[in-house]
Amino acid sequence: MDHVRFLHEINRSISQPLSDSVASRSASLVVLFDILSSELSKMEEFRQDAWNQQFSNFHPPETVSSGHQIQYVVEPPLNDRAVTSPIPFTARFLVVVLNSVFKLSFKGCRLLLQSLRIIVRLAHANFSQDPRSSTLEAVLKEIPSDPATARKWFPFDPHSIQYACCPTCCALYPPGDYSSSPPPDPDTDDEDPLAPPSTFQILPNYPYDPVPLSHLAEPLRYPEQCTFKGNSESSPCGARLLRFGENPRPIRVFSYQTFVSWLARFLCRADIEPLLDASQARAGLSRDESVDDILSSPEVLNFLGPDGLPFLRVCGSDGRYLLGLFVDWFHPRGNRQGGAAYSAGVIFMVCLNLPPTLRYKRENIYLAGVIPGPKAPSLEEVNHFIEPLALEFRDLWFKGAHFSRTALRREGRLALCAIIPFISDLGAGRKVSGHASHSSTFFCSFCQLPKDMIDNLDMASWPRRTCQEFRNLAEEWRAAADRNTRDTLFKKSGVRYSPLLLLPYWQPTRYVVIDTMHNLFLGLFQHHCRRIFGMNVRVPSENRADADEPDPVTPEELEMVRLAAARCTTAASLKNKFNLRLLRPVYVELGLGDPEMKTKMQLADAIFNVRA
Incomplete structure (x- = not known):
């Protein structure tokens, strides 16, 4: 920015004498003025490109509420963790690409980061006389051991709110300090739900009555139990929301972007x-x-x-x-036929x-x-x-x-x-x-x-x-x-x-x-048109690709269905062996009626009962 201001000052000082008198213009000043104008245009393009590049490294800030509209500050903050060496940056970039593009698991990313740290240490030991230099330690310190830390340098993950979701009634609880006093009961709020809201509220306020956990050093981010009531006369849900442990986490999470x-x-x-x-x-x-x-x-x-x-x-x-x-x-x-x-x-x-x-x-x-x-x-x-x-x-x-x-x-x-x-x-x-x-x-x-x-x-x-x-x-x-x-x-x-x-x-x-x-x-x-309303017209066609009729059933296929119907022990097994194209001709051959409106199971059951 100092360079841009310097160019503007020189441009103004040169352009002033140029406008006084046409006869006093010298060729050198005209050339210098053109060079400065071109340089300023390049700097403006460079600043616009830098702005677009900063947007790709943009971390979503918090939303600020005003009395009239939501003020969202999108100016990208400068990264105060400057990379002093290209090695840590390359390691972070490699891990993020493998995790995001090639779906490498976090466990595999951790192994890769540890391997990269070992490779850097061994390479430094082979090409340096001081295997424990301060430069090496600084580089290794910038190579993270957790892929989540590497992803923070490349803001691919969206800004989301992690709700605790009740496993029983699906009530949602936003993160907050639930160890303090609960907010006002929504049932006593007389605000019209269709009226324009006075403040920006992105989190719904659900009632809660958290059970304090004395062994936790930090405040509870989510309530321990669900206290949602479907209506005024129903009792609270009472389902447990958090897992047991030193760091309680929600049993069920709903992530909202x-x-x-x-x-x-x-x-x-x-x-x-x-x-x-x-x-x-x-x-x-x-x-x-x-x-x-x-x-x-x-x-x-x-x-x-x-x-x-x-x-x-x-x-x-x-x-x-x-x-x-x-x-x-x-x-x-x-989609699985068996199992939950x-x-x-x-x-x-x-x-x-x-x-x-x-x-x-x-x-x-x-x-x-x-x-x-x-x-x-x-x-x-x-x-x-x-x-x-x-x-x-x-x-x-x-x-x-x-x-x-x-x-x-x-x-x-x-x-x-x-x-x-x-x-x-x-x-x-x-x-x-x-x-x-x-x-x-x-x-x-x-x-x-x-x-x-x-x-x-x-x-x-x-x-x-x-x-x-x-x-x-x-x-x-x-x-x-x-x-x-x-x-x-x-x-x-x-x-x-x-x-x-x-x-x-x-x-x-x-x-x-x-x-x-x-x-x-x-x-x-x-x-609906062809089956329910009966608006079905079959037109013969010489081109089999455009024909509405399926391929004709051969005598060999009919005989195969007849033999299978005599050998099958249940109608379900007959249904699983053949499709509608083969079951319908046998159904007609046995004189059982029109098979068009019959399901596959109905056709198989009728054929099996006749052949049994």
């Missing part, structure tokens, strides 16, 4: 911010009837912000970002402001958290995992987050964010949004048509359900004093409370979308 810290990293990328700004300008011009993306859909174009104006518009330097929420459960250990099933959930979001070609790339997806197993939470327990996200986005809607600096704006910018739509399969969509299951009495999320009238195809006669009506029913369910009252209200209306209702713009009857994978790629839409 704050969206503000992720967005700060996201806006640090110089290639992303122009794309986000372009989507705001494009949305203001997309008023025709053609819809080629969700940003040009009427639902997004007519979506109003907290000021009553279109949310997605150019508003000075403010950033307006729409995100789609996705929740689903999976088997991290693979382990189910874990994932909560992530995609930024709809990005073009569709970049929207779903892994590096552009916000992973909010992974819902721990071993089984999926129940209908009400899933609310605990959605509530931190809903609380954070409630503040981002009313107040927004002001980032002190971004990749393209040194003066910083304000960001307002909203969640539409919620994308999932049918089961997760009903569970998270507060709707009843598709097999319940009120099976539809758009209307109140009961299940016994499912054959009614007159859309005009379907009783529509409004957003305000849904909110009133959900609040009535939430205010119920006991479990029986809640079950009665749920059977009567098919509505439960969801933390997404904390968002004042959330419309549960419009924003829940079945994802494309389940709807189209896995054949749900095809199954």
Whole structure:
């Protein structure tokens, strides 16, 4: 910076005589002025490159709350632990790459670090007369023995909050000093949950009554027992949250990555911010009837912000970002027919402001958290995992987050964010949004048509359900004093409370979308049209690749099924040996009827009973 100031001073001193008189300009001064101007341009480019490089080594700082908006300081701090030798830096970099890219375990990384320390000591002993010099000890001191220490020099890990998750009821407890007096009881708080919050609160305050542990020297970071109550008249859960030992740790952990810290990293990328700004300008011009993306859909174009104006518009330097929420459960250990099933959930979001070609790339997806197993939470327990996200986005809607600096704006910018739509399969969509299951009495999320009238195809006669009506029913369910009252209200209306209702713009009857994978790629839409509605047309084709019919069954295959049916001892064994293509012709041959609507087990059972 001193060099830049020096160049500016020389530039001003030279440019002053040049502007007095054209005739007095000398060739040498003109050349020197051009050289200085070029040097200043290079220094400015160098400073911008250094700024972008510092962002890659950026440690997320704490979020500072103000009365109006979230102030997030993104100026990267200088690393006060300067590397005095390239050897420790190379060792750290090698371990981090092997751990992050090649999935080397922490145990293997520790072995590698110890090996590198031994190699450096042996190399120094062979090429130096003093095997215990101070330089060697300084270098070995900078080579860490734990890979977690090496990762701190390369801030790849996101800024997350480690919640203690109750193994029984899934209630979440943020880290804090639980040895002190407990906070006020939330039941006595008269604050309107839909009103704009007065202060930024990213951690939900759950009631707790910790049991002090006298043998611990440090304050307890988590409560020892869960004291969550599902309603006012129920008793506390009482499940144990911590493992026994000198350093108690949570039995079950839910790691939540704050969206503000992720967005700060996201806006640090110089290639992303122009794309986000372009989507705001494009949305203001997309008023025709053609819809080629969700940003040009009427639902997004007519979506109003907290000021009553279109949310997605150019508003000075403010950033307006729409995100789609996705929740689903999976088997991290693979689908197994035998043994205990382990189910874990994932909560992530995609930024709809990005073009569709970049929207779903892994590096552009916000992973909010992974819902721990071993089984999926129940209908009400899933609310605990959605509530931190809903609380954070409630503040981002009313107040927004002001980032002190971004990749393209040194003066910083304000960001307002909203969640539409919620994308999932049918089961997760009903569970998270507060709707009843598709097999319940009120099976539809758009209307109140009961299940016994499912054959009614007159859309005009379907009783529509409004957003305000849904909110009133959900609040009535939430205010119920006991479990029986809640079950009665749920059977009567098919509505439960969801933390997404904390968002004042959330419309549960419009924003829940079945994802494309389940709807189209896995054949749900095809199954409904061809099997349930009977809209199935088979057209013969000369090209077998385009034919709708399967390959014809040969006489040898039929004989093989007949012999197997006579030898099999159970219908289940017959089902496991052959597919539908081979079982259906034998079913028809035995004169048992039309096999189209029969399952594989039904076909095998009928064939086995006839052959037995």
